[in-house]
Amino acid sequence: MTPELLEAGVETRSRAITRIATAGEPIFNQGVALYVEDLKVAFDGFQALGGLSFTVGVGELRCVIGPNGAGKTTTMDCITGKTRPDSGRIFFGSNLDLRTMNEAAIARAGIGRKFQKPTVFEALTVAENLELALAGDRRARFAMRARLTGEQHDRLNELLHTVHLSEERHRVAGLLSHGQKQWLEIGMLLAQDPKLLLLDEPVAGMTDEETERTAELFLSLEGKHSLVVVEHDMSFVATLASTHRTVTVLHEGKTLAEGTMAAVQSDEKVIEVYLGR
Incomplete structure (x- = not known):
């Protein structure tokens, strides 16, 4: 990859992960991070969401x-501004109406999304990927050359430890395993200090x-961030959901249905349409 192409890719990704609260900070005065009410979305006559409601x-x-x-996926698209709902309400905190905000403003307000396929800069080292994320909205050329402050350096080491990549800090990201690339991208999101993380089949x-270490990672983030994990691996969900x-x-x-893992596993409706008998 040429330096010009690398810089173009880095700059695009840098804009995507920038997290500066210019759109206003969410206010969590009711203990609710995400409020979804009667959300409806139709695509060419197909009802993708038919009145979805839940809170986090x-x-x-x-x-x-x-x-x-x-x-x-449609739910996550609506939360992040990729899809506009036909009706219903989505609030981040008690004050930010996500229906009125675009994707960039929603990201700046503190919602980070992790897609199933990891997206990292494979030509850069693990540490360089995280340095770029910590650089925030600075342009790519400057961000890649700037030295980290002492506080940022400490934060980088903390992130490497959190996502189990301390020993891989100088390794080129393209040589990481699939799981390690997932962890690195999560680290890049965490560098922006999101208040809500949406994680799609991680x-x-x-x-x-x-998988076991990823469960440990998510459990360690609980309380520091709100997390919504969409997953098909039921043993992984059982580990996260606990009791x-x-x-x-x-x-x-x-x-x-909604409740503890034991409750939904024993729910006749859930057994019928999803878990099987």
């Missing part, structure tokens, strides 16, 4: 499951060991 608390780790076509393609965390089950664009 501040610092909560919420798992969302459901069969293909249940509306999981353990797809991971080894058993990587007290809430699992939301979607079906045909609505909330089919």
Whole structure:
């Protein structure tokens, strides 16, 4: 990759991960981070969301499951501004109406999204990827040459430890395993200090060991950030949900069931449409 192409790619990604609160900060005075009410979305006559409602608390780790076509991705698209709902309400905190904000403003307000396929700068080292994320809105050429402040250097080391990549800091990202690339991208999101993280099938393609360490990572983030984890791996969900965390089950664009993992696993409606008998 030429320096010009690398810089163009880095600058594009830098804009995508920039997190400066110019759109206003969310206010969490009711203990609710995300409020979704009666959300409806139709595509060419197909009802993707048919009146979806749920809330996510501040610092909560919420798992969302459901069969293909249940509306999981559309829900995340609406939260991040990629898709405009036909009707309904989506609030981040008690004051930010996400329907009125574009994708960039939503990201700046503190919502980070992790897609299933990792997107990192494979020609850069692990540390350089994180340095770029910590650089915020600075242009790519300057960001790549600027030295980190002492505080940023400490934060970089903290992020490397959090995402299990301390020993890989000088390794080129393209040589990482699939799971390690996922961790690196999560680290890049965390560098922007998001208040809400949306994680789409984060353990797809991971080894058993990587899946276990990813569960440890998400559990360590609980309380510091609100997390919404969309996943099909039920053993992974069971590890995250434990005995007290809430699992939301979607079906045909609505909330089919909600409760502890034990509760949804024993729910006859959930067994019928998703878990099987």
